[in-house]
Amino acid sequence: MTLAADTREAVRRHPFLHDALRARVVNYTAVARFLDVEGETDAVVAALRRFADDLPEYERPGDAPPVSMESGLGDGDPADAVLAVGDLALVPDEGSLTAITAGGAADAAALRQVLGRLETAEVSVEAAAAGGGSLVVVVGRRDGPDAVRAVEDALAA
Structure with a gap:
């Protein structure tokens, strides 16, 4: 080369x-x-x-998609899952995890930004996925509020 x-x-x-x-x-x-x-x-x-x-110029995302938080996730039935990856199916009212969800036009590139922002905020991510115009990251319950702010910040940057 x-x-x-x-x-x-x-x-x-x-x-x-x-x-x-x-x-x-x-x-x-x-x-x-x-x-x-x-x-x-x-x-x-x-x-x-x-x-x-x-390289194409770096473009900042437009309007930030709506972000929501749902606490109490834990392992359960995949049919009821907020997020399922392999053998892990996270469902409401089954545990102590929190899902942060962003809608709009969130995609894998947005998820990459979110994961990077969560890393710099020192928020540990338990699971994450993007698809269908949405993304979800799962964090510990106590990290939920910090994660919401970090996700909103990442998607508004």
């Missing part, structure tokens, strides 16, 4: 760098040093700049 191809592949292994390049908020030299790409730093910087120029 070429240095440019190696650089692009290295960036793709770090989605936060991909987003930062799209938003034009990076120090290219620092990114070049961070990436594990063989070559002179100046050459990697040049490859990063060319890559950034080819």
Whole structure:
């Protein structure tokens, strides 16, 4: 592979760098040093700049979708589940977990933003999914209010 191809592949292994390049908020030299790409730093910087120029501009989401919270989730019958993944089916009135749901046009990209925001807010996520224009993240009951604020913040950014 070429240095440019190696650089692009290295960036793709770090989605936060991909987003930062799209938003034009990076120090290219620092990114070049961070990436594990063989070559002179100046050459990697040049490859990063060319890559950034080819990327679509980062677009902030429009209006934030409505966000709601439902507490008391626990394992139960998949037919009644708010969220089911593999053998886990989380249903109302069966436990101590809280589901944060966002409607509107929430998609996998929105879920990625939400999960990143929850991570920086130090809110542990038990389960998460996106589909059909909605997303749901499941957190501990005590993390519910912080999670709602973080989800609203992530989707309004």
